[in-house]
Structures are given as structure tokens and as C-alpha cells.
Amino acid sequence: QSALRQPASLSGSPGQSITISCTGSSSDVGSYNLLSWYQQHPGKAPKLIIYEGSKRPSGVSNRFSGSKSGNTAYLTISGLQPEDEADYYCCSYAETSTEVFGGGTKLTVL
Amino acid sequence: QITLKESGPTLVKPTQTLTLTCTFSGFSLITSGEGVGWIRQPPGKALEWLALIYWDDDKWYSPSLKSRVTITKDTFKNQVVLTMTNVDPVDTATYYCAHKLTLRLGQPGSAYDVWGQGAMVTVSS
Secondary structure, three states: OOEEEEEEEEEEOOOOOOOEEEEEEOOOOOOOEEEEEEOOOOOOOOOOEEHHHOOOOOOOOOEEEEEEEEEEEEEEOOOOOHOEEEEEEEEEEEEOEEEEEEEEEEEEEE | OOOEEEEEEOEOOOOEEEEEEEEEEOOOOOHHHHHEEEEEEEEOOEEEEEEEOOOOOOOOEEOOEEEEEEEEEEEOOOOEEEEEOOOOOHHHEEEEEEEEEEOOOOOOOOOEEEEOOOOEEEOOO
């Protein structure tokens, strides 16, 4: 079971939009709508920001949105703010009752 | 309000067995649909899913660690225990437990919606 593939790093300026990809396979991302995204600031526990591909938990800014196409899921952050600088991880259910995280993306807000 | 907290040793010697306890409140593993998972993160590295246990004692394991990891629950104490045998320095990490959000009974949970603060474990002689 291989980790989902994410870009190691991305950067953007305040106010811009960025999109983080999360690529899996037909055994995970492509076959199930159980894809979640987490935001992690340094020294902190991860925080759920998107579940079931595109749903936001209560309290999460609507600047965060999720989508999927084939075996790849996407997290889009619009109107980048300095506090969005963090690591982002995707996670998917995979067949045979397992789960898998992505390798993480470090987002820098310039 | 759901809370979880990890506890256990901070230092373990190679080849020993690591036992971590997740004590939670705000939900019960007697309730249908509830689940608790373990995820770890080596210093400076990515999150890695380890195991998950549901209210009905259904247990899921990472294929790469299945031979060394066991997850159990104590519903009366509101605890979930992760045991890892034959630890190695590569097992040095922050270990998190997290509540599994399940929206539809009979289907896998959707996400980990509440996380513990994490417990740092170092494996070294």
C-alpha cells in the first residue's frame, strides 16, 4: 500500500488561490468518496478541513474546498491568508479495510 | 465535546514492546458507528495510518505493520490501546489517536474529526 502522492511544496501570495493534488489509484481515491484533508501547523495535531471529498466541517472557512477527478483529489484554498501556511495531508479509505495518507504538502504563503 | 489524550512511555529500547493508551470522552465505543484510530508522524515526516477499531470490535491494520501492531478497546474505561512489538529506532514518532467520524452505519467512517494532542515516543538504546 503506497502513500497517496502529493506535491512536496507549494507557495502562493496572500489573496491568491492554490490547489493541492492528491493522487491515488482505483483501489483508493478513484473508487471511494471517503477522502479527507487535514491541515497541520508546526507542533500541532492535524485538523480536519474536508471530508467525503468536498464537505466542510462546521467552523472551517469556506475558502477551503475539495473536489475529485478520477484517481486524483484536489484541495483548493482561495483568498490565501498568512494563517493558511501549514502542512496539508489527504487521506483515503482503501480496499480491504485500510486507510492511507498522502505524503503531505508544505504550503508557504509568501 | 469529544476529547482524546494519548499516554505512554516517552522512551523505549529497541526490540521492546510499546504500549500506548488513548483515553477519550464525549462518546462511547458501545455506541454503533463509533471508532478510534491511531496515526503516527516521525519527526519532520508525513502522517502514517496505523490502525482503527470500531464499536463492534472490527479492527483494521496497516498492511506494513500488521504483524507488529495490535489495537484493543476497553469500553468501560473509555480507552483504546495500541501495542507495537519489536520496536526499532524508525518507530520514533509522535503517535496520535483520533475519533473516527462515521455518518452512515454499515459503511466505513468518513474522516478523523477530533485528534489527541499526540505523544512523542523515542526508540533508542
